Amino acid sequence: MSIKEVIDALKNVDLREAGINQNVAKMVKDAKFTGGTLTLVIEPPREGLEDVIRVKVVEALEKLPDVKNVDVKFVKPKAQQPPPQFQQPMFTRKKVPGVKHIVAVGSGKGGVGKSTVATNLALALSRLGYKVGLLDADVYGPSVPTLMGLKGERVNVDQFQRLIPLEKYGIKVLSIGFMLPSEDTPVIWRGPMLMKALTEFLFSTKWGDLDYLIMDLPPGTGDVQITLAQNVQLDGALVVTTPQDVALSDVKKAVTMFKEVNIPVLGVVENMAYFICPSDGQKYYIFGKGKVAQFASNYGLKILGSIPIDPDLAQRSDEGKPVVVSEPDSEVSKAFMGIAKVLTETLQKKN
Numbered sequence: 001m002s003i004k005e006v007i008d009a010l011k012n013v014d015l016r017e018a019g020i021n022q023n024v025a026k027m028v029k030d031a032k033f034t035g036g037t038l039t040l041v042i043e044p045p046r047e048g049l050e051d052v053i054r055v056k057v058v059e060a061l062e063k064l065p066d067v068k069n070v071d072v073k074f075v076k077p078k079a080q081q082p083p084p085q086f087q088q089p090m091f092t093r094k095k096v097p098g099v100k101h102i103v104a105v106g107s108g109k110g111g112v113g114k115s116t117v118a119t120n121l122a123l124a125l126s127r128l129g130y131k132v133g134l135l136d137a138d139v140y141g142p143s144v145p146t147l148m149g150l151k152g153e154r155v156n157v158d159q160f161q162r163l164i165p166l167e168k169y170g171i172k173v174l175s176i177g178f179m180l181p182s183e184d185t186p187v188i189w190r191g192p193m194l195m196k197a198l199t200e201f202l203f204s205t206k207w208g209d210l211d212y213l214i215m216d217l218p219p220g221t222g223d224v225q226i227t228l229a230q231n232v233q234l235d236g237a238l239v240v241t242t243p244q245d246v247a248l249s250d251v252k253k254a255v256t257m258f259k260e261v262n263i264p265v266l267g268v269v270e271n272m273a274y275f276i277c278p279s280d281g282q283k284y285y286i287f288g289k290g291k292v293a294q295f296a297s298n299y300g301l302k303i304l305g306s307i308p309i310d311p312d313l314a315q316r317s318d319e320g321k322p323v324v325v326s327e328p329d330s331e332v333s334k335a336f337m338g339i340a341k342v343l344t345e346t347l348q349k350k351n
């Protein structure tokens with residue numbers, strides 16, 4: 001195989017959706033092909049684009065005959081920094097190649113049901129016929145492995161060093177939990193490491209073609225949210241809250257933060273909205289009625305759906321059998337299916 005063939009293959013790589021107009025073939029500084037390994041040296045137009053360029057380059061070159069391995073090395077961009085008054089923003093928001101929509105699920109408060117909502121929403125979208133991925137961005141306390149019945153599983157990388165998401169119940173799943181020595185290992189990340197891990201999760205994973213990538217965020221308004229906001233082109237975020245005053249006051253902070261970092265809030269999911277008493281079939285609004293609606297209307301937000309309190313939901317989650325797949329006809333599953341439909345409609349209208 002000749003280097004010309006390599007360059008020709010690279011000419012077809014389209015990086016525009018990642019915000020890069022320059023052709024990658026022109027960024028190649030050196031190329032060698034020995035013993036099935038293709039080694040490229042690339043000079044990116046600016047720093048911070050390495051991950052997305054690597055994924056696209058590997059995708060284009062792994063198809064070439066005789067190529068067993070693609071090793072992409074980067075040199076620092078030589079281009080002079082523009083003078084300070086014309087300096088680029090420090091971060092560029094990138095799309096994840098092949099992924100049509102990215103939606104984050106967040107809240108201000110812990111324990112309101114973000115992970116439960118993210119997981120069941122992902123599965124509901126899959127039941128609607130979409131190709132779906134679920135990313136556990138809760139690097140501090142990953143719970144997706146438990147919820148998806150993937151506790152103790154490990155993630156692999158392919159020969160191109162890309163992470164391969166696990167697959168369960170028809171969706172692709174990735175969590176930092178699949179990379180820790182044991183589930184009890186606390187994750188103590190320093191800021192820059194966290195940043196690297198998260199961006200690597202997103203950009204160096206072989207997601208394939210996805211209609212939706214749902215991200216389960218950690219509680220609060222901390223560095224994970226900021227990192228994502230700075231680096232990823234999200235379609236928006238859903239905020240989960242319960243009707244309790246403490247949860248509502250925290251979710252307001254989350255909404256303000258999303259607005260500050262320019263992530264559209266696509267809507268509110270009201271969790272633990274009411275309890276349906278099994279003996280009389282009546283709805284009981286244990287935490288009060290109408291509070292979430294009031295909050296949503298004050299902030300000009302839409303409620304995408306309300307999920308009842310259901311002891312079965314908690315149990316199925318602990319067993320790793322999310323209700324949307326294990327009890328598809330239950331009231332909660334219907335609520336999740338409804339939220340999935342409203343979300344897809346909201347995004348269609350937005351685009």
Ligand SMILES: Nc1ncnc2c1ncn2[C@@H]1O[C@H](COP(=O)(O)OP(=O)(O)OP(=O)(O)O)[C@@H](O)[C@H]1O
Nearest residue numbers: 110111112113114115116219272308309310314317
């Ligand atoms: N509608 C519901 N009915 C009953 N139990 C629920 C409901 N929603 C969530 N739970 C339970 O509440 C607990 C917290 O839910 P979950 O882990 O999804 O919250 P979280 O917001 O992701 O928490 P964290 O902030 O720790 O990430 C879990 O045990 C879950 O099974």
Ligand SMILES: [Mg+2]
Nearest residue numbers: 114115138143
């Ligand atoms: Mg969680």
